[in-house]
Amino acid sequence: MKILVCISKSPDTTSKIAFTEGNTKFDENGVQYIVNPYDEWYALVRGLELKEALGGTVTTITVGTAADDATIRKALAIGADNAVRVDAEATDAYQVASEIAAYAKDKGFDLVLTGKETINYNGSQVAGMIAEELELPFVSLATKLNVEGTTAKLDKEIVGGVETVEAQLPLVVSCAKGMAEQRIPNMRGIMAARTKPLEVVTPVGGEAMTSFVSFDLPPAKSAVKLIDPENMDELVELLHNEAKVL
Amino acid sequence: MATDLYTHPDYFNMDDLLTDEHKLIRDTARAWVKKEVSPIIDEHYENATFPMHILSGLGEIGAFGPYIPTKYGGPELDQISYGLIMQELERCDSGLRSTASVQSSLVMYPIWKYGSEEQKMKYLPKLATGEMIGCFGLTEPDHGSNPAGMITNFKDMGDHYLLNGAKMWISNAPFADIAVVWAKNEEGRIHGLVVERGMEGFSTPEMHGKLSLRASATGELIFENVKVPKENLLPGRSGLGAPLSCLDSARFGIAWGALGAAMDCYDQALRYSKERTQFNVPIGSFQLIQKKLAEMITEITKAQLLTFRLGQLRNEGKATSAQISMAKRNNVEIALNIAREARQIHGGMGITSEYSMMRHMANLESVVTYEGTHDIHLLITGMDVTGIPAFTREMPDLNK
Numbered sequence: 001m002k003i004l005v006c007i008s009k010s011p012d013t014t015s016k017i018a019f020t021e022g023n024t025k026f027d028e029n030g031v032q033y034i035v036n037p038y039d040e041w042y043a044l045v046r047g048l049e050l051k052e053a054l055g056g057t058v059t060t061i062t063v064g065t066a067a068d069d070a071t072i073r074k075a076l077a078i079g080a081d082n083a084v085r086v087d088a089e090a091t092d093a094y095q096v097a098s099e100i101a102a103y104a105k106d107k108g109f110d111l112v113l114t115g116k117e118t119i120n121y122n123g124s125q126v127a128g129m130i131a132e133e134l135e136l137p138f139v140s141l142a143t144k145l146n147v148e149g150t151t152a153k154l155d156k157e158i159v160g161g162v163e164t165v166e167a168q169l170p171l172v173v174s175c176a177k178g179m180a181e182q183r184i185p186n187m188r189g190i191m192a193a194r195t196k197p198l199e200v201v202t203p204v205g206g207e208a209m210t211s212f213v214s215f216d217l218p219p220a221k222s223a224v225k226l227i228d229p230e231n232m233d234e235l236v237e238l239l240h241n242e243a244k245v246l
Numbered sequence: 247m248a249t250d251l252y253t254h255p256d257y258f259n260m261d262d263l264l265t266d267e268h269k270l271i272r273d274t275a276r277a278w279v280k281k282e283v284s285p286i287i288d289e290h291y292e293n294a295t296f297p298m299h300i301l302s303g304l305g306e307i308g309a310f311g312p313y314i315p316t317k318y319g320g321p322e323l324d325q326i327s328y329g330l331i332m333q334e335l336e337r338c339d340s341g342l343r344s345t346a347s348v349q350s351s352l353v354m355y356p357i358w359k360y361g362s363e364e365q366k367m368k369y370l371p372k373l374a375t376g377e378m379i380g381c382f383g384l385t386e387p388d389h390g391s392n393p394a395g396m397i398t399n400f401k402d403m404g405d406h407y408l409l410n411g412a413k414m415w416i417s418n419a420p421f422a423d424i425a426v427v428w429a430k431n432e433e434g435r436i437h438g439l440v441v442e443r444g445m446e447g448f449s450t451p452e453m454h455g456k457l458s459l460r461a462s463a464t465g466e467l468i469f470e471n472v473k474v475p476k477e478n479l480l481p482g483r484s485g486l487g488a489p490l491s492c493l494d495s496a497r498f499g500i501a502w503g504a505l506g507a508a509m510d511c512y513d514q515a516l517r518y519s520k521e522r523t524q525f526n527v528p529i530g531s532f533q534l535i536q537k538k539l540a541e542m543i544t545e546i547t548k549a550q551l552l553t554f555r556l557g558q559l560r561n562e563g564k565a566t567s568a569q570i571s572m573a574k575r576n577n578v579e580i581a582l583n584i585a586r587e588a589r590q591i592h593g594g595m596g597i598t599s600e601y602s603m604m605r606h607m608a609n610l611e612s613v614v615t616y617e618g619t620h621d622i623h624l625l626i627t628g629m630d631v632t633g634i635p636a637f638t639r640e641m642p643d644l645n646k
């Protein structure tokens with residue numbers, strides 16, 4: 001079983017969010033990056049569990065610069081066997097997906113796993129685009145994944161219930177909460193990560209199809225208005241005219 | 247305790263001075279603590295029990311002998327890594343850090359530095375995983391700040407040593423598998439001996455009634471004609487300098503650890519100041535609250551700089567005992583002050599186990615006492631800068 005797990009970084013959830021260059025670029029100043037939780041907790045860990053059960057290898061792939069090596073080492077410390085970094089700044093979902101697909105094309109991976117989205121851009125597009133580029137089946141937002149022979153059985157949560165689907169390997173899956181439990185690396189893993197291979201490959205020149213026009217922060221939370229329980233008229237009035245929800 | 251939301255304050259971008267691996271080690275320890283210890287620490291503190299089931303986890307995150315070479319089963323990390331792990335542990339609870347400090351610096355360190363090759367191979371790998379737990383016996387009922395006066399002693403009986411005496415206030419003693427015991431030989435010279443649980447005449451009664459460091463087990467070590475095999479004597483070093491060098495290593499970890507407790511208190515106080523509303527505004531908008539927060543983060547930042555520099559010096563093998571002593575004293579003192587101020591910011595909520603300040607505050611009363619009291623450390627700095635030791639004095643003749 002050859003498994004490829006796509007690993008991206010995302011800002012630590014406690015980071016202060018600000019923008020530069022006329023609100024077109026995320027301000028990285030003072031931001032600590034972590035491995036995108038959906039990639040780490042669900043895609044990577046489920047990949048490792050499948051490898052442990054069925055044998056094989058887990059390779060991670062990241063489109064990014066040397067600044068991403070710290071997050072890649074963490075994925076190796078958690079247990080991936082080797083890592084690939086496509087040496088290019090990640091610009092949009094299509095560019096990332098085309099670089100990953102170009103690398104994966106002739107490598108014979110049985111499974112390509114991604115998180116369901118990154119917690120910064122929440123695009124949820126990369127996995128589907130990889131599948132399209134590789135002409136493979138794609139299951140999105142999976143919460144369970146089991147493999148028997150060359151058949152994968154997956155659960156995905158749908159409104160009000162669960163959908164169970166089957167697909168043939170090779171397959172691309174985007175992983176959602178429920179797929180696995182967070183794994184904390186241990187010291188043996190951290191030490192082993194020092195010497196695990198991290199191959200840096202030249203990008204094929206995948207081009208972005210979109211660009212950012214601007215980012216806007218949500219309006220600051222305004223103070224809570226307390227209304228006397230006797231004064232229902234005022235509440236209705238405010239919901240009508242100020243909150244505009246009625 | 248409520249959900250553990252801890253993130254460390256880093257006002258002077260100290261993280262830029264750490265390597266990626268340092269950060270990975272720290273984040274690993276933090277994630278493990280949040281998952282395994284934060285949810286249960288209050289219960290253990292209240293019941294005065296040590297959570298035995300976390301020992302192997304402590305081994306896995308490298309908390310036992312982080313700097314011990316790989317050939318003896320350790321991860322062979324640098325001193326800053328050791329400090330960071332201790333910081334993450336004490337950020338949760340000083341008792342948790344105490345267990346790891348004792349195992350690392352007071353048990354593994356002397357065996358590694360002064361033990362024979364056989365002793366190292368026999369004990370270190372098992373101590374590193376937590377399969378075996380150790381304790382360190384220096385303090386006696388009548389000899390605390392003055393360990394040189396100890397009366398625990400051993401006699402050479404030809405094919406073994408005969409050990410007699412008692413140690414008190416010993417962390418991990420109630421469940422330790424081995425004890426590194428400091429005792430005098432017939433010439434009055436101090437040596438280290440490894441005493442194993444099960445040796446006849448050796449017992450470790452638990453001490454009860456502690457109102458501090460309740461989630462750490464403390465006990466006595468009692469030796470009544472214990473026959474200790476000759477190969478259990480640490481051959482590498484004798485004299486008071488041997489246990490004192492272990493204390494250097496442990497105090498280094500405490501300096502990082504106590505700072506962790508301070509950072510935890512500040513982190514909570516800052517969050518609470520923004521969330522708690524009185525007089526229609528968040529309490530963080532009051533100048534008196536801001537003064538407290540501003541002073542806290544200033545002291546924390548100064549301590550972070552001091553501690554990181556100490557880590558560099560220790561990595562280079564250049565940190566003096568006096569420098570380590572100053573860092574231990576300073577960081578414990580600021581942690582105690584910050585715990586008190588942070589508790590006040592929390593008002594009545596601050597005295598409950600919903601928040602950790604009160605527990606930190608009570609714990610730090612042990613930390614300010616063990617490994618050299620605050621005052622003893624003042625005397626160490628005083629001696630270092632004046633060249634004049636002021637530890638002892640002549641008893642004045644009260645009849646004159």
Ligand SMILES: Cc1cc2nc3c(=O)[nH]c(=O)nc-3n(C[C@H](O)[C@H](O)[C@H](O)COP(=O)(O)OP(=O)(O)OC[C@H]3O[C@@H](n4cnc5c(N)ncnc54)[C@H](O)[C@@H]3O)c2cc1C
Nearest residue numbers: 382383384385390391415416417612615616617619621637
């Ligand atoms: C929870 C806990 C865990 C511990 N774990 C261990 C352990 O694992 N192993 C171990 O060996 N020990 C351990 N200790 C013992 C600890 O190191 C001693 O308590 C400490 O050294 C102080 O000794 P003492 O309690 O006898 O106080 P004393 O030495 O009696 O001191 C009493 C007071 O006198 C002051 N004083 C003493 N001498 C002087 C002086 N020359 N000048 C000015 N003031 C002075 C002190 O500062 C203090 O305020 C532990 C203690 C505690 C509380």
